[in-house]
Amino acid sequence: MTDWTAVRAEDFAVPADRPLGELVSELSELLRSADPTERDSTAYSTLATWIGRGVLSGDQLRELGDEMARRFGDAEIQARTFAPLILDCIVSAGVYEASWVPPFERWYVAETDLRGYDAKLGWLHAVAHGADLLGTLGLYPAVEPVEMLRLGIGRLLTPTEHVLRDMEDDRLSYALACTLTRSELTVEDATDWLVPAFTGITPVGLSVSPVNTNTTRTLRALYVLVDRGVRLPEASDVTPVPHSAEIKAQLVEVLRLVSRSYF
Template identity: 90%
Template sequence: MTDWAQVRADDFAVPTDRPLAELVSELSGLLRSPDPIERDSIAYSTLATWIGRGVLSGDQLRELGDEMARRFGDSELQARTFAPLILDCIVSAGVYEASWVPPFERWYVAESDLRGYDAKLGWLHAVAHGADLLGTLGLYPAVEPVEMLRLGIGRLLTPTEYVLREMEDDRLGYALAATLTRSELTVEDATEWLVPAFTGIVPPAATISPVNTNTTRTLRALYVFVDRGVRLPDASEATQIPHRAEIKAQLVEVLRLVTRSYF
């Protein structure tokens, strides 16, 4: 077995004593590990660095992407939640397969364990890691941006008893904002994905539901991005979102359902 701690210490230099395919296979296996050091500090960090540096060929990236798409049905939570991170790296490197999207969409709205962090498993971040991939797909020319916008609101409105923590809502707000920068979106495209929130959010009674809390926090973050602009990957300045006035007006109407006495 490769000394991966030494690989990390050597600035992720690729070992020369084993075929690259074997190394990638071993790292992929470590992505399922319940040990956060093996999974996050070693497997994810190494694969992300190698993908970013162009170490893996296009065919190797597709093979790895296929494996990550299958991971969305894995029995282990940490395996499911780290799959979108690797797919995010792969798509960001310019390799994309349409077959990866449906498994991701099914998992993202259905995942029930939304813990950001666990004392034994470390970072899990289902919503945040999924949001990272959602935002990358939302910017990818071959993906319909409305599909990603609908996926985002679908995730928020899926019943849960868990209130998001560790900046999960901000990560999803950023992903939605990035998707909204797509120039082909019409006014209707940019606003109508929010329509399900008008029935999915229940006006508060004695308590505020986790769905209401998660949705309003995320949409408040999105409002700021729409108002101020969003800095896309590798950009030095913020990109302004088209149809700003119309999107903000729609967001206000959704937020008014929960905070109607505030404005």
């Protein structure tokens, strides 16, 4: 087994004593580890660095992406939640397969373990990690942006007893804002994805549910990004959101369901 501590200490230099394919396979398996140091500090950090530096070939990235897509059905929560992070790196590097999207979509709305941090397992962050991939796919030309917008609101409106507490709402609002910068979106595209919220949110006075809380916190953050513009990945300045006035008006109508007496 490779001394991954030494690899990190040497700025993630690729070990020369083993084939790259074997190294990637070992790191891929470590992504399933219940040990957060092995999974996060070693496997994820090394793979993300190598992908960003172009160490892996296109075929190797596709093979790794296929494995990550299968991980969405893994029995271990940490295996499921680190799969989108690696797919995010792969797609950001310019390698994309349409077959990766449906498993991601099915998992993102169906995942029931929404813990951000666990004392033993470390960071899990299903909603946040999924949001990172959602935002990258939302910007990718081959992906329909409306599909990602609907996925985001679907995740928020899925019944849960868990209240998000580790900045997941900001991560998802940023992903949605990035997707809303796509120039091909019509006014209807940019606003109609919010329609399910009118029936998915319980009106004020009846209950204060986790769904209400998670959804409204995310949409309030989204309002700010739509209003101010969003700084896309690696961009030096903010990008205006097309149809911002119409999107903000629709967001206000949704938010008034739980804040009717405030504005």
